[in-house]
Amino acid sequence: METKLLLEQLPVKTVTGTVPDEVTDLAVDSRAVQPGGAFICINGYTVDGHDYAEKALAAGARLIIAERPVQFDPDRAALVLVDDTARAEGLLAAAFYGHPSRSIRLIGVTGTNGKTSVTGIIHGILRSCGRKSAASGTIGFDLDGTLYESANTTTDAVTTQQMIRRAVLEDCDTMTMEVSSHGLVEGRLAGTEFDIAVFTNLTHDHLDFHGTMEHYGYAKGLLFSQLGQDTTRTKAAVLNIDDPWSERYRRMTPFPVYSYGLAENAMFRGTDIRLGAELTSFIMETPEGPQDVTMNLLGKFNVHNALAATAALYASGLPLGEILDGLRSLPPVKGRMEKVKADLPVTMYVDYAHTPDAIEKAIDSVLPYKTNKLIFLIGTGGNRDRSKRPIMAEKASVADYVVLTTDDPRDEPYDSITSELAAGMKHDGFACIGDREEAVRHAVSVAGEGDIIIFAGKGHEDFQIIGNKKFPHSDAAIAIDEAERKFGRKAGVRD
């Protein structure tokens, strides 16, 4: 791309050195720099990208975008100073990749819980209708059925624009993105044009980063204000009427609102909900009248997620009949109240609940058909929001027996995590076992025939991060192994 055109995107303070006619690539990581490319220096939480400018130049960078002067040879490269390189990254990346978000229908999904689920439901419905679709988030980047790994729920701006561009080149008509509050606050989405913004809910999480719920709530609100003010465009906000924050988000955008939830005035409303161990049924009230829905997604929270996805797709113009056919045939979202497929005398689920609200919702989803004991295993990550730990255990106390363990302990000692969880327990029926494999085995060992066990916190993940290393880990595989041992029979794992 012509350097002149690229730099027109930015409020530039100064340009020094020899400006190349063209820039061949953009990078925020010196290790990814291509000869003839531009390197953007980001001051991160761990290191300062400005300290890697020299490496970037050695790798062939011809343009350095920085907030402060760095050493460079003015005959071989140029230095562009700006106020905020994180914002610059978004604007440059959007321009460099040809503003791909303008060439595709882009749906953004934000909220404390449910982003992965709603994103997966929208993507799954579109694909089941034979449409090409892309999705990005915690699970990775899914380009119409091919999954690529990604480092974050909402990736850095360069990666984000690259993904949208790939979706455009693959002729996807829609891309659905999980939008984290971190991503919004850090400007990872600067330069990204959303058509539809979806809000799931706002409850306690990430207060180590945002400080207060008020700041956290406003961070999520950025998605709605970033829909912009150009009302000649067909855009929409999809809001959960049961969450009080929706009223504030409604006021942040001039675009039409499609509401959903269980409250009476919701445009897409769930009533007559029947929760089962394998299926969920409900009536969906819609602008086209009531519809019967039976789906493989479990738990009341998934009724909310199904309503959100339906409202978003309806707002995008997909016929209601096609949306509901897709919803009815959708498999469970990976690792979200996903039943462990094994013929055993216990019913086991793997779930990703790692916030107080998600734990409450996961337990609520099995209470209607629980006949024996409910055993609930929860953990939390190390070196992250500690204030939620006792509240999580308090919510988990509704279960008959609770196993307190770790998700990704990182550098934090097991005991510090489990003891902070234990502080919130409301009864004595619990055990603290920091080693997650041992904890999973213990949960199974105390179960009797007819009991339900929920393993929460790791969901779809097949690893555990201990220290700074990833180790293979699967709650389901360990649970099946232990259950076979306990009940003295092969599990007969089903497809």
Ligand SMILES: CC(=O)N[C@H]1[C@@H](OP(=O)(O)OP(=O)(O)OC[C@H]2O[C@@H](n3ccc(=O)[nH]c3=O)[C@H](O)[C@@H]2O)O[C@H](CO)[C@@H](O)[C@@H]1O[C@H](C)C(=O)N[C@@H](C)C(=O)N[C@H](CCC(=O)O)C(=O)O
């Ligand atoms: C705390 C946080 O947000 N960290 C993010 C941040 O990392 P960082 O600031 O530590 O980066 P850094 O290592 O200091 O590097 C600074 C700069 O130097 C560059 N560098 C570094 C080394 C080198 O050799 N050369 C070089 O150029 C880096 O590429 C970077 O541009 O920037 C990275 C690149 O964009 C992110 O991957 C990383 O997310 C980490 C993995 C993370 O865990 N983030 C969490 C808090 C997060 O953002 N979570 C939300 C989801 C929340 C939810 O569940 O809802 C998310 O969207 O993922």
Ligand SMILES: Nc1ncnc2c1ncn2[C@@H]1O[C@H](COP(=O)(O)OP(=O)(O)OP(=O)(O)O)[C@@H](O)[C@H]1O
């Ligand atoms: N709408 C919802 N309301 C409350 N809890 C939910 C909802 N949807 C899912 N959950 C619970 O939250 C867990 C995580 O769900 P999901 O991964 O969809 O959320 P997320 O917002 O993507 O979370 P994360 O950003 O941590 O990946 C689920 O396993 C379930 O226990």
